[in-house]
Amino acid sequence: MIVSPEPKRRAYREAGWWGDKTLADLFFANATRHPDRLALVDAPNRASIAFGEPARLTYAEMRDEVERLAGALLAAGIDKDDVIVVQLPNISEFVALYFAAATIGAIVSPVAVQYRSHELSTIFDIVKPRAYVCGTHMHHADHLGVARPLLRGDVALMTFGPDAPEDAVDLSNAQAKAELLRDYIDKTKVDADDIFTICWTSGTTGMPKGVPRSHNHWIAIAPGTYQPSGLREGDVLLNPFPLINMASIGGVTMSWLKVCGTMVLHHPFDPQVYLGQIAMERPQFTIAPPAILNMLLQDEALLAKVDLSSLRTIGSGSAPLAPAMVRGFQDRFGIMVVNLFGSNEGMSLVTGPDAVPDPFERASYFPREMVLEPMMGGAAAPIAQTRLVPPEGGAAITEEGVAGELQISGPAVFESYHDAPDQTEAAFTEDGFYKSGDLFEIAGGGRFYRFVGRCKDLIIRGGVNISPEEIDQLLGGHPDLAEACVFALPDPIMGERIGVAAVPRGGAAVTLDDITRFLREQDLAVFKLPERLFEFDSLPRNVTNKVMRSEVRDMALAMLEGAD
Incomplete structure (x- = not known):
């Protein structure tokens, strides 16, 4: 059953999220x-x-x-x-x-x-x-x-x-x-309610799904970036993400429209050109993948050549943020990293420095209630209603530390996939909440959500659920790794074990013992330690720069077959 959008639309207009x-x-x-x-x-x-x-x-x-x-x-x-x-x-x-x-x-x-x-x-x-x-x-x-x-x-x-x-x-x-x-x-x-864009889901398998968004859908989601990022009238914004998805359109372009600023374009991502644009155009805000920020912070020679003083905030997301990276930019340069989590469907979780000053919390958590001022006027209010529900269904989760699928409803969330009623019905609950497919848990004394992983990406080792993103996040701080990704390997006894694909930094020799020792030092539970290492020259990414975990897994399995 698809819930009629009309009552919600009226309420969004009355609250100022939508307008004319x-x-x-x-x-x-x-x-x-x-x-x-x-x-x-x-x-x-x-x-x-x-x-x-x-x-x-x-x-x-x-x-x-x-x-x-x-x-x-x-x-x-x-x-x-x-x-x-x-x-x-x-x-x-x-x-x-x-x-x-x-x-x-x-x-x-x-x-x-x-x-x-x-x-x-x-x-x-x-x-x-x-x-x-x-x-x-x-x-x-x-x-x-x-x-x-x-x-x-x-x-x-x-x-x-x-x-x-x-x-x-x-x-x-x-x-x-x-x-x-x-x-x-x-x-x-x-009309502002007319469809303006049909963007595409970034899944790596199955039929693509068109996501229609109206002018008002884009207007509603805009405060989720420009307010937590502290953007001001006339700011310069450097946009390195392709103009096809939520980060670029909803995050940067809509913020540019709000502050009547200057948008500096960049694509495809080239670190040298990107850093040169920061030096020449002096932006106050930009977005960047976590891997790039990790690389930059760990390259002292490059940092010595780069002037980052114009930047106040950097938005980053699409993968877990390393707490050491967020603190490093804050302590060394006074630059606040804003943690962004979104999708073309209208998922919007953002952790900015005002709401969460502590950089370690900002890297790991999202406020359960994000109160913002609507772009079209009106009193500050939560931009969305959210809840966690067990993936197999049941009552909403209220206790900490229990993983559940995030379901969301609000003025920034799309209403249906294009010409796909079956996909639409599968994506929404009977009361109109969008089923994100993302696993979170309540944390921080009930104040926050913590990302656990995608429902389909969980590693189930001996009946215990393990989040690959949690381990990826920790490996982002390994000094000898440019990037890393863990994934499930089939195992006849445990069901699944953990493999790790690692890209060594600058020719460093990295062993499985090096990786597990580092993770033990982070006090990670022993059952979450990787048990097989696969060395890669680079990790495959999709067009939105997300590591394609399923493709990494397929490549690793092919390596195992080739070794037999």
Whole structure:
């Protein structure tokens, strides 16, 4: 049974979580207030990853580009509620295209630049787009060649970049259609409740699921980043995550929209370019994967060359944070690391320095109730209602130390998967809570949640549940490991044992004894110690930079078979 969203929507509006403004309305208001403020900055290596020289756009210049692209979409036959699949890296055109689509009420479905025909054909079948947008040049990718055979029927091909093919709409050189746009806006109502994006779940197996989010869904989740991170009017934000998911859109882009700041783009992740942008653009906020922050803190030679003094806060997540890393940035540089946990569906747990000053607690815990001020006005209130329920079902968990699936409801949570009623029904409880698939436990005297792992990733050794993320988190502080990941190995006696995939740092020789000795020093229970070591050159990651634990496990099992 799918619960009707209408009563909740009314309540969200009354509380100020939702409103009547679209994202385009908010952008144009910013451009009117601060036309000469710098809005967007391309990465300095843009030409080497895509095409064209890096752009630096003021809000007035970006407004002109948004309106030009909106007119170009209309002239190409794109209308309200039409889906546009976009496959671009983080370049200024991508951001402008988002707000051009928002202006006319079109729906952007962004996909990873790494996707090829397998993923694209599935996505096209699900959303049935009216257009596909890519660049004419992309380092190590031929998006035109891959996508063209899939563009059947009335799907328009649109491109940015030089040498546009004759059968494509050349968005880089399309002329402004001011009168067409003006007439369209006069006749067409774009509502803040309309769907604005369809993003994709990042699972590594099974059918992808499209996650529709309205303008109001994005507006509701925005305070979850800019408030705990202490962002201020006009701040500079460095955005290294692809513009296709919650971290980049909900975390950085929405915060940029709120504070009318400058967004500095970066993609794909290159540590040298990234650190150079911190030095040149002087951001007050950025996000970074935990592995990068661990690496930076442990590289004294690199730290000596980097000026981090502009940064006040760094958001990090997608994997457990090492407490030593969070404390290191705070003690050495006065930089507060904000612990972020989210998903495209609208999961939002955030631990900022005001709510949790202690860096060790901030690395490990999330407040059970996150009280924020809604972006559209209204009194501060919890952004979500949450509860823990045993994975096999039953009453909500109230005691500490018992793992349960986190279920969540609130104005930032999506309402259904795109054109997938069976998947939607499986994802929600009868009373409308989203079943996250993430295991947490109550901790800290009842004040916090502590992440335990994914329901499907638990290691069950001799009937005892073991969280792989807990061990990963501790191994993040090992001085000789660049990264590590533990996983389940089949065992005829214990059911499962623990394997560890390790990437040594700088050619260091690391043994299983070294790893278990380190974990014993952290006072980890003996039954949680890894029992087999697999050395990797690097760990496989998906497009959102998460380690693909199931793929690591498959590779390790293949190593065992090869050794037999």
